[in-house]
Amino acid sequence: MNTQTNFASLGLAEPLLRAIAETGYTAPTPIQAQAVPQVLKGGDLLAAAQTGTGKTAGFTLPILHRLLESPASQATAGRPRCLILTPTRELAAQVEESVRTYGKYTKVRSMVMFGGVNINPQISALRKPLDILVATPGRLLDHAQQKTVDLSGVEILVLDEADRMLDMGFIRDIRRVLALLPKNRQNLLFSATFSDEIRELAKGVLDNPAEISVARRNTASELVKQSLIMVDQAHKRDMLSHIIRESGWHQVLVFTRTKHGANRLAEKLSKDGLTAAAIHGNKSQAARTRALSGFKDGKVAVLVATDIAARGIDIDQLPHVVNFELPNVPEDYVHRIGRTGRAGSEGSALSLVDRSEIKFLNAIEKLIKRPIDRGTLEGWTPPAVVDAPDERESRNFRRIGTGRAHNQNRRPAAGEPARRSSPGRGTDQARQARPAQSRQGAGARRRDPART
Structure with a gap:
């Protein structure tokens, strides 16, 4: 030009x-x-x-x-x-x-x-x-x-x-x-x-x-510092909370792969004393608008979003993006980190990667034609995870945690009274319903139920 x-x-x-x-x-x-x-x-x-x-x-x-x-x-x-x-x-x-x-x-x-x-x-x-x-x-x-x-x-x-x-x-x-x-x-x-x-x-x-x-005004590779930390899925939430608090981040956009994951993460960060909100297709428009407005105004420090919901987020000087989970489509990684490093401002994109996500990481690095810098987090020790889920659940990104919801579903120890579970929770019937939902067509999975 x-x-x-x-x-x-x-x-x-x-x-x-x-x-x-x-x-x-x-x-x-x-x-x-x-x-x-x-x-x-x-x-x-x-x-x-x-x-x-x-x-x-x-x-x-x-x-x-x-x-x-x-x-x-x-x-x-x-x-x-x-x-x-x-x-x-x-x-x-x-x-x-x-x-x-x-x-x-x-x-x-x-x-x-x-x-x-x-x-x-x-x-x-x-x-x-x-x-x-x-x-x-x-x-x-x-x-x-x-x-x-x-x-x-x-x-x-x-x-x-x-x-x-x-x-x-x-x-x-x-x-x-x-x-x-x-x-x-x-x-x-x-x-x-x-x-x-x-x-x-x-x-x-x-x-x-x-x-x-036309390419971006400034490509992500030039203005966005990309890094990753290898961490078990069960420890990601605690690590993210620690990073945000210790680094003093006041505006960070965090990506999850699912709507439910966005809700759970926002709730966890809020319990840790951070101002956090989730934005995804199942949220009412009023809730989405309120969360986005609070994030832009600085009242919400952490906005947890799915890829589709974040599509309309356009903030010129967003400093930090975190991939809480890597996307299974490598192009979505580029879209995600492109939310920072705009209008000539530098930005950072951090990915928290579980070993089950290595195949996604390899596909991303092949697309961007460069390895992402590996890092470690000094001064942080993973908390003990009570009744940690097995490897299969970790790979499938099922519900993971140390709180009440997780402990209610574990088997009672010897001499411990049996817990009463909520109707449908943890039952075979409930478990059988989940695969049925996953068999919906690709279009049905992507469409917002509120007819976006």
């Missing part, structure tokens, strides 16, 4: 330039410098860009400009001119916030819709004239079925983080949405990578698109 490039040289309208100036940004990022002119031309676009590159402004700014250039003579209630589809609630809220920020000096009207919250306020909002609608696929289809939204006037379609939408099993919903749109429209597809699946999706959505591919 030419160092002399500024937002005015991109040809954006004056009300947009005024809003940009108020944000403090002076020069466009590489994705903005390339995407804005392409979108202003009116053609389709296929762009490879990850969160953290400035891609959201890369499409919201030119979309606002185009809507200003050809204002609708009479806007219709519940009939948007632009539809932006995102995979998660948090990302939807973030994108719509960007639209409001840059469109503050225009009369462009926007709204956001997602599942997990009462649908009635959204229905009320759709009774007003609307220009830009930011939505997650499931809730959008709910509205379409109830005929509270009319998609026949969409002039511009954006599929944001399309790779994540495919991962979450939204492809069928996306196709159902496409069937409701007019054929004559501009299409913009943003994805972290150009995989074969994304190429296939692009063929069915885009018409002779321009292509751009």
Whole structure:
């Protein structure tokens, strides 16, 4: 990008330039410098860009400009001119916030819709004239079925983080949405990578698109200090609590592989005196918004998240990321550590690795083409674990701990009275139910039950 490039040289309208100036940004990022002119031309676009590159402004700014250039003579209630589809609630809220920020000096009207919250306020909002609608696929289809939204006037379609939408099993919903749109429209597809699946999706959505591919402003390998500590799964929680307290960390994002694991870890850290909250698909939208807001404001020191829920977290100067458990998809590791080391700020990414996760570690190091520094934790001694689970349970990441829930399920020692267990807890029937849940299809596992 030419160092002399500024937002005015991109040809954006004056009300947009005024809003940009108020944000403090002076020069466009590489994705903005390339995407804005392409979108202003009116053609389709296929762009490879990850969160953290400035891609959201890369499409919201030119979309606002185009809507200003050809204002609708009479806007219709519940009939948007632009539809932006995102995979998660948090990302939807973030994108719509960007639209409001840059469109503050225009009369462009926007709204956001997602599942997990009462649908009635959204229905009320759709009774007003609307220009830009930011939505997650499931809730959008709910509205379409109830005929509270009319998609026949969409002039511009954006599929944001399309790779994540495919991962979450939204492809069928996306196709159902496409069937409701007019054929004559501009299409913009943003994805972290150009995989074969994304190429296939692009063929069915885009018409002779321009292509751009932009890496992060500063790659994680340059700005994020990556390290790992080998530790038994049963000791991870105590080690993490010790590290956070002794290091004086005030803002750390911790990743777990499961929703239940996120809940349990947040509870454990809270008992240790840390301000912690969990964020995942089973949480209500109000709880997710409250936890994220507290984390950004510094009221919550530790945010424990699953990969999907963390997709919309965008904090410029997040100092620490911890992989409490390694992801089984190596690309997710890159997404995780990319939450830190942004906007020129250095960050750290620490992984706590059990020996059963070595295969995941090897796949990650192969992807990033470098070994992750091994370290040790001085001054910390693993606590004695009463009735430690066997190796098989450790490998499967089942519930592990020294507290009441674990001890209730152990066999009584000789001469010890038998404990009364809760109905269904630890019974054969309950154990048989768990494998049945795991046999659900991949799409069903990834989809948020609240129709993200």
